[in-house]
Amino acid sequence: MRKILFALSLLCLTCSLSGNDKDVVNFWQFWSDINTKPVVESLVSQFERENPGIKVKITDLTWPNGHEKLVVSFAAHQPPDLMELGSDWIAEFASHGLLAEVKSEFPENYLYPAKWNGNYYAIPWMLDTRVLYYNLDLLQKTGLDIPRDWDALLEACERIDALGDDYFGFGCNSAERHRLYKKFLPFLWSNGGQVLNNNGTESALDSQQALEALDFYLDLCNCGLIESQRRLEEYFRDGKIGVVISGGWLLRRLVLSPPKFQYRLGLFFTPAGDTGASFFGGEYLAVYARSKKAAAAEKLAAFLTRRENSRKLCDAAGFGFPPYNDLDVTDPDVKIELEQLVHSRATPPTPLWVDIEQDLEDAIEAAMYGHGTVDDILVKASETIDAKLKSERNVAAK
Amino acid sequence: MSRPNKILFFILPWASYFLVFWLYPLSYSFYLSLTDFQLLRGSGDFIGSSNYSRLLGDPVFMTSLANTFYFVFGTIPVTTIAALILALLIAEKVPGHRIFQAAYFIPSITAMVVIALIFYNLYSRDGYIHTLFRLAGLKPPANGFLQSEKTALWAIMGMDIWVAIGYYVLIFLAGIKAIPTELLEAARVDGAGFVRRSLSITIPLLKSTFAFVIVLNTIRSFQIFIEIFVMTSGRPFNSTLTTVYFVFDKGITRGDIGYASAAAYILFLIIMVFSLLQFKLINVRKTMT
Numbered sequence: 311m312r313k314i315l316f317a318l319s320l321l322c323l324t325c326s327l328s329g330n331d332k333d334v335v336n337f338w339q340f341w342s343d344i345n346t347k348p349v350v351e352s353l354v355s356q357f358e359r360e361n362p363g364i365k366v367k368i369t370d371l372t373w374p375n376g377h378e379k380l381v382v383s384f385a386a387h388q389p390p391d392l393m394e395l396g397s398d399w400i401a402e403f404a405s406h407g408l409l410a411e412v413k414s415e416f417p418e419n420y421l422y423p424a425k426w427n428g429n430y431y432a433i434p435w436m437l438d439t440r441v442l443y444y445n446l447d448l449l450q451k452t453g454l455d456i457p458r459d460w461d462a463l464l465e466a467c468e469r470i471d472a473l474g475d476d477y478f479g480f481g482c483n484s485a486e487r488h489r490l491y492k493k494f495l496p497f498l499w500s501n502g503g504q505v506l507n508n509n510g511t512e513s514a515l516d517s518q519q520a521l522e523a524l525d526f527y528l529d530l531c532n533c534g535l536i537e538s539q540r541r542l543e544e545y546f547r548d549g550k551i552g553v554v555i556s557g558g559w560l561l562r563r564l565v566l567s568p569p570k571f572q573y574r575l576g577l578f579f580t581p582a583g584d585t586g587a588s589f590f591g592g593e594y595l596a597v598y599a600r601s602k603k604a605a606a607a608e609k610l611a612a613f614l615t616r617r618e619n620s621r622k623l624c625d626a627a628g629f630g631f632p633p634y635n636d637l638d639v640t641d642p643d644v645k646i647e648l649e650q651l652v653h654s655r656a657t658p659p660t661p662l663w664v665d666i667e668q669d670l671e672d673a674i675e676a677a678m679y680g681h682g683t684v685d686d687i688l689v690k691a692s693e694t695i696d697a698k699l700k701s702e703r704n705v706a707a708k
Numbered sequence: 709m710s711r712p713n714k715i716l717f718f719i720l721p722w723a724s725y726f727l728v729f730w731l732y733p734l735s736y737s738f739y740l741s742l743t744d745f746q747l748l749r750g751s752g753d754f755i756g757s758s759n760y761s762r763l764l765g766d767p768v769f770m771t772s773l774a775n776t777f778y779f780v781f782g783t784i785p786v787t788t789i790a791a792l793i794l795a796l797l798i799a800e801k802v803p804g805h806r807i808f809q810a811a812y813f814i815p816s817i818t819a820m821v822v823i824a825l826i827f828y829n830l831y832s833r834d835g836y837i838h839t840l841f842r843l844a845g846l847k848p849p850a851n852g853f854l855q856s857e858k859t860a861l862w863a864i865m866g867m868d869i870w871v872a873i874g875y876y877v878l879i880f881l882a883g884i885k886a887i888p889t890e891l892l893e894a895a896r897v898d899g900a901g902f903v904r905r906s907l908s909i910t911i912p913l914l915k916s917t918f919a920f921v922i923v924l925n926t927i928r929s930f931q932i933f934i935e936i937f938v939m940t941s942g943r944p945f946n947s948t949l950t951t952v953y954f955v956f957d958k959g960i961t962r963g964d965i966g967y968a969s970a971a972a973y974i975l976f977l978i979i980m981v982f983s984l985l986q987f988k989l990i991n992v993r994k995t996m997t
Contacts, residue, residue, distance in 0.1 A: 377961065378960045378961055381747050381748060381960060381961075381963055382747070382960060384747070384748055384750075385747040385748070385750065385963075385965075387750075402748070403748070406748040406749055406750075408748065484851075484855055484943065484944055486941065486943075487941045535833065535851060536851040536855045537832070537833070537851065537852070537855065541832060664961065664962060665962055668962075672945075672946075675943065675944060675945050676945060678944075679857055679944060679945045681945060
């Protein structure tokens with residue numbers, strides 16, 4: 311019996327020693343589909359070969375509940391050493407001292423969402439934006455060209471909607487968190503509006519620009535289909551929607567299985583027809599502030615965000631751009647995406663964004679379902695957001 | 709080992725599980741409900757009953773409570789009556805009764821996430837149910853059942869009834885099997901048909917099973933969450949927001965765990981009151997009989 315116990319103890323000791331000789335970096339990331347996961351794994355293997363002594367453990371997250379999982383892991387004091395974050399979560403985590411400060415050489419405009427109190431807390435891994443997708447066949451049926459200003463866009467959507475019960479002018483999001491606001495913000499920004507003022511201290515949603523933008527969005531919805539993003543994209547691919555807003559992933563699907571109609575990508579525009587601003591989305595990498603493997607995690611982040619490695623990920627995903635300025639693009643549709651990326655804006659970096667996002671979506675939804683006038687709804691949303699910002703300032707002052 | 713020690717030894721596994729995973733979280737959650745604890749901050753100050761008074765003045769929380777009550781009182785009678793009728797028919801050993809029994813139970817053992825995703829498609833504008841409504845000459849909501857404030861909650865309730873029936877059919881069947889066969893046979897000899905036997909013998913003898921089904925269904929229905937999480941996230945315009953989803957949203961998504969704990973405690977109290985009332989009613993009836 312004693313011999314068995316001794317052998318077991320020896321085994322345990324060996325195991326624990328063999329575990330210690332490697333610096334295991336816990337890395338939580340969102341690329342879990344069959345195209346991208348192998349690329350992430352192969353990049354990580356390459357990193358491990360280049361850095362003997364560092365071992366990486368990959369854990370997959372999903373976008374619908376990744377934020378919640380991270381929040382819970384922080385609360386349980388067991389977050390990953392390195393984590394992939396949505397661009398609008400960085401300020402929230404950084405403001406609580408949970409992310410390590412980083413020094414970065416990336417372009418300033420791509421680092422904007424990672425900035426909090428004058429410091430940077432994450433580095434960009436890959437970037438994406440939203441563009442307008444047009445069904446050219448439906449447009450042709452209405453006798454109109456690709457719209458160049460707001461009036462033309464609305465007219466095109468109305469005429470497509472009038473083609474019959476099976477056709478819809480515009481794809482309008484609803485009943486999905488984290489998505490609706492991304493469809494409204496391009497119209498708000500293109501009309502010169504903002505969610506918060508320049509200092510991020512007050513809501514700017516009670517402005518004339520916001521009112522006009524929401525009115526316009528409602529007009530588009532009135533001649534469109536209200537559905538989830540996934541379903542809207544399916545309807546578009548079936549040739550039933552004239553105009554949808556989507557990211558590069560839709561282009562990839564259209565290229566892989568070409569629809570029976572001609573389509574075209576287009577930039578957002580201002581009411582008068584100048585180039586408008588779209589939503590800037592990105593995947594960022596951040597290191598846990600109290601990680602014991604911070605050095606190894608930073609090394610991994612730097613490796614993954616190298617131009618060639620980020621490019622590999624974008625190629626596997628079929629969309630997105632490495633976070634560098636001088637990108638060489640030849641495909642005309644991808645060129646439009648890249649041009650829109652340059653004319654894109656990130657949401658204001660505030661710790662309260664998850665809250666503000668929901669207030670904004672509640673307001674858009676209230677307007678869509680006729681719960682008051684647009685003016686009243688925006689004023690009420692502004693008051694709610696202002697109260698939260700004030701309360702946050704008071705807590706921070708304490 | 710003395711007898712008290714033996715008893716202690718045998719109840720220790722369950723008692724430790726109860727203490728660690730039930731009693732401690734329950735007590736800690738109550739403490740949190742009296743603080744302004746934030747998940748990301750990792751701390752909070754004692755604020756007394758402020759969270760509770762804030763909740764009572766929060767229209768979104770009130771909407772979530774109202775939706776939960778609609779859900780509970782809308783589904784329980786239908787589920788219970790339908791399950792009882794199906795159980796009575798199966799107990800009559802109609803041809804193929806075993807197939808029916810298995811078929812009704814399948815939804816209960818299928819993952820709710822899978823069912824919710826299937827129904828999400830069925831309820832959409834081009835979905836099967838939407839098309840059936842149109843073929844029947846009815847006017848379903850233009851953008852699908854889940855995109856309309858008026859129909860979204862009802863649609864989820866319909867799905868939930870379909871899912872839950874099979875489980876309660878089994879419980880009723882177990883209750884019917886426990887009824888002495890001689891009673892039913894005597895009635896049959898006296899010429900009582902299926903309806904008379906059901907109304908005069910089976911159903912009156914199923915009172916305790918009824919009570920069990922209703923209490924179980926009430927607790928389960930008050931806690932509805934997965935369907936909402938997968939299908940609507942409480943939308944459109946909070947028309948499908950239930951209290952547990954409200955707790956999840958405030959506590960986990962927004963990290964306001966003190967406020968969420970207070971909401972959870974209010975729901976806990978409501979469920980407790982309802983369960984006690986139901987037990988009391990059952991006991992009163994038992995004494996009367």
